[in-house]
Amino acid sequence: MARIVFDLDGTLIDSAPDIHALANRILQGEGCAPISMAQTRVFIGNGAGVFVARMRAAAGLPETAQTRLQEAFVEGYRDAVTLTEPYAHVVEALDRLAGQGHALGICTNKPLTPCKAVLRHLGLEARFATVWGGDSLPARKPDPAPLHAAFDALGDGPRLYVGDSEVDAETAQRAGVPFLLFTQGYRKTAVAQIPHDVAFDSFADLPGQVAALLDAAT
Numbered sequence: 001m002a003r004i005v006f007d008l009d010g011t012l013i014d015s016a017p018d019i020h021a022l023a024n025r026i027l028q029g030e031g032c033a034p035i036s037m038a039q040t041r042v043f044i045g046n047g048a049g050v051f052v053a054r055m056r057a058a059a060g061l062p063e064t065a066q067t068r069l070q071e072a073f074v075e076g077y078r079d080a081v082t083l084t085e086p087y088a089h090v091v092e093a094l095d096r097l098a099g100q101g102h103a104l105g106i107c108t109n110k111p112l113t114p115c116k117a118v119l120r121h122l123g124l125e126a127r128f129a130t131v132w133g134g135d136s137l138p139a140r141k142p143d144p145a146p147l148h149a150a151f152d153a154l155g156d157g158p159r160l161y162v163g164d165s166e167v168d169a170e171t172a173q174r175a176g177v178p179f180l181l182f183t184q185g186y187r188k189t190a191v192a193q194i195p196h197d198v199a200f201d202s203f204a205d206l207p208g209q210v211a212a213l214l215d216a217a218t
């Protein structure tokens with residue numbers, strides 16, 4: 001039985017439509033042109049503050065607006081759940097892995113409040129024994145501290161990290177943990193350029209990939 005920790009945005013859930021809508025509501029209030037869905041996906045992954053900084057720069061707003069924009073973003077973020085869905089086969093994969101006795105957790109750069117809000121909205125909260133957000137500790141991914149904390153909270157057993165981005169790959173490397181890359185999320189570079197132990201296109205394949213990786217390690 002292993003400890004399996006998941007990233008959230010772009011890995012378990014496609015949250016870009018909600019983040020896109022929230023960003024453009026804020027930008028509209030500023031009298032700015034909207035950002036595209038493609039830009040939104042690129043801006044996600046380093047936490048809310050970095051997302052807002054990238055959004056602000058794209059809109060041509062000054063750095064002095066950062067705090068005000070970030071407050072508006074954080075304020076709206078916990079309700080940004082209605083357009084978000086789990087990727088196909090995520091729920092079955094989680095059920096299957098939990099049924100096999102694996103301990104499941106989350107390590108995301110999304111702040112903890114909107115992270116828990118979207119998990120609750122999707123009925124997924126109870127599936128994870130531990131959840132670490134971008135503001136749970138002073139350091140966030142790619143610092144390995146929150147990933148270590150997530151594994152520590154799950155007890156013993158081999159460790160696996162599942163994510164979609166360059167940030168997740170670096171976090172796994174720095175933590176010394178095998179990395180499973182979901183290829184359909186918000187990565188910015190080619191799969192071959194992102195260090196990974198396994199790459200998978202569909203969560204229908206994840207339980208099999210986990211079993212193979214654990215078998216190979218024993």
Ligand SMILES: O=C(O)COP(=O)(O)O
Binds near residue numbers: 011044
């Ligand atoms: O950048 C964010 O806020 C969240 O991104 P993550 O869930 O992929 O870590």
Ligand SMILES: [Mg+2]
Binds near residue numbers: 009164165185
């Ligand atoms: Mg992600």
